[in-house]
Amino acid sequence: MAEAVATRIPVKMTVNGTEYAAEVEPRLLLVHFLRDNLGLTGTHIGCDTSQCGACVVYLNGESIKSCTVLAVQADGGEVMTIEGLAKDGEYDPVQQGFWEMHGLQCGYCTPGMIMSTHSLLKRNPNPSETEIRHALEGNLCRCTGYQNIVKAVQYAAEQMSGGSAPTS
């Protein structure tokens, strides 16, 4: 055990457009790398079984739970976290949707919820209510009852598609 702790492996990755290099323990989780090494604390940890989704980020364009990926697995990769979503001081439509529709209360699940929503709308720009609820099954919220999260996603879908109403 003591030997394993002493072993360090170099990793390089681009996070929110900035390149980082570090030497890490092979067991270091990506979420801890982002939070503790890079100080990007917007990505949260809410469970230890990959259920809650508070830690969702993009890795190479795919949304992943960063508590289930080792930092070394992200070597050479491109990561985007909640901190990288707003562009030029403008909120992403998903962020705007959560604000407009009161899609958050305590805000702890929110970064993961927003990242998962963002990923959903990339795959399916005009999801039905059922599709939204299904797509967010891996993100747990204890405050909102999800109703306003669904509305937030619909708001964002509408904004991103230039105003056409989403189907229900």
Added chain:
Amino acid sequence: MVASAPEKLVGKPIKRREDPRLITGAGVFIDDVRLPGLAHMAVLRSPYAHARIVSINADAARAMPGVLGVFTGEDIKHINPLPCAWQAPGVENKVNTPRLLALDEVHQVGDPVAVVVTESPYQAKDALAAIEVDYEELPAVVGARKATTPGAPQLHENAPSNIVFRWSCGQDADQVDAALAASEVQVRERIGNQQLIPTAIEPRGSIGRYDPGTGEYTLWATSQAPHVHRLLTAAFVLGVPEQKIRVIAPDVGGGFGSKIYLYFDMPLVLWLSEQLGGRPVKFFEDRSENFLHTSHGRGHDSDVAIGATKDGKITALRVDTFANLGGYLSTIAPGTPSTLYGRMVAGCYKIPNIHVGITGVYTNTAMVDAYRGAGRTEASYMIERVVDLVANATGVDPAEVRRLNFVQPEDFPFDNGLGGLPYDSGDYEKALNRALEMVGYEDLRREQAERRENGDRKMLGIGLSSFVEACGLGPSQYMGREGWAAGLWESANVRIHLTGKVVVTTGSLPHGQGHETTFSQLVADELGVPFEDIQVKHSDTQGTPFGYGSYGSRSLAVGGTAIYKSVAKVREKAMQLAAHLLEAAPEDIVYENGGAYVKGSPESGKTIQELAGAAHVGYDLPAGMEPTLEATTFYDPPSFTFPFGTHICVVEVDRDTGDTEVKRYVAVDDVGNVVNPLIVDGQLHGGITQGLGQALYEGVVYAEKGEMLTGSLNDYAIVRASMAPMFELENTVTPTSVNPLGARGVGEAGAIASTPAVANAVIDAVSHLGIRNMDMPLTPERVWRSMAANT
């Protein structure tokens, strides 16, 4: 010059000012607090529910890389156990509270036995694995009723039969028994209310830092009550002078009650920091630890005897409840099943003969304390099941049984006979009628009959829940009588700076409720200043007057009223100053639209910003007036407030699989006056969903020897997006006269109303098969088994 009327904000769905930081990842939760030299604490926990600690060997752990120290219960046995600050009133409570680390014996799986402090969190987990503990396993008991039976394993020497207290309210049991025996219709049932895990998505955590220079301690903690945590840590646990401790709650990621209590880690990280010469020490539990050891809720097992007339009038009710309190008493555990449950069992009904008896019990589970709706959730579930059992036994429609027994508008203030505070006001039938109309009750009953006639596989169920709850806690005098070991008022300070900007400090604090927005709306309207000019400060004991914190839906009703009264004082002083500056009589001054002026002459008036400037520089003040515009209020409410309403749930239950689908959910709530409807609806959505979770999905399961079988989010089912319906909400508005805002409170109403609505719907769907009660959660398996046993 005083400007024309600014837009009123109270009552408007203002977007929350908290959200920009939270949607960008810029919020600072406990795990995000960064301090130089931060050391990490991890906890070795008991794998046994009941055992004697024979020996602990930490030598190997102490020698591991990064280990700064290992500490056991023996090392800190001079530190007091945690206090229990609310005991069941008027009876003896056999108090056993947890030590920071177990000494000699453990009483639940997850009991902290030792801690390691290391340079990094990963090193801490490694070091834990190297500690050897020799346990002698002792017999354990799970189930409150079982724990009181002869021969059951005993947890604590001072509590024979594991009984913490026996407490009752209402009439004498004998008198109620006689009324029951004389009733035309008699029903007996055993009604459960399963143990739940609050499951805030942010687990609990704490950081302690000791300053060797000043002898001061700072505690950052996931806290719903920082001042209370300071008081308890200082005066009851560590014996440190209260003024030497500062407690800060950063952004808190949900609480639902579970962050009210004082936990072992909060004093411990302060003590550890002192041992390490001032290095800050952090503890952040993982989800498994949260499930095992952060206080749970509910956990009742009750015998019920109901008497009624043939036409559905309730004549007598006797409820005898075993309440599980876990292996030790959590901070306010005994008060929930007594004051908050026992005294509310009558719900919104007039019941001429009623007796409620509670037995608080130790068992080898996690501690059980108040969880969203605390006590009132269990009471509303009990009484709303009782009403449906009466409907079932008499054949009278459940809506009609409710109407027949409701407290009527002319009955207020109403004493329900259980020794609590009188209900202030309400119109229960109006809310019921509106909910029935919204849902299309008669059509649904017709459809239900048709489906039954046709033998449809999808059986329709309609569940009603009419509720009243008690919230907005204090008043202090009453709570003191009820065994609460402190006051229960709230504080607020309102200060207008020289620049005209407003700082509000409050003893209330948010963990998702949006206090900064709601309170700013209130102050903006009352003072006539722009929303943007107001800063609401909270969650830090430094520089704020003592406050009791947020729980029991008290933030607006009590904390908001304290703010309202402070604003009124500031306004009054501003008017006196205006009278002086305008050379007018004080009685001729009016305050309106953000300024004070002589009646009829707003154009020559002074804005509040001008007055604030004048008050601050103090060049020209009336004789005897102190500089600045600032006021503090400690508001002690005269009574509880009593929100009420009716919720109706419509479900389809699959006859072949027992699976339930929620088709519709209609809620009519009366929370009094509403400051921000967006936030109020959000509170209802979330509360209803948690209650729905209890009815259908959630429940802690312990094996016979006390191991938790639902120890992760894989096994403990909180509601996911696909499991929740769209809610149809409406309000009736009956302002309470208890506080000047007319606000009743909304934080818990949804959770209090929804569990019985959903459970009643599922049971209604299968009632024609001869089923009149089932235990929650109403999982497909449980419903299927119940159907199988009845056909």
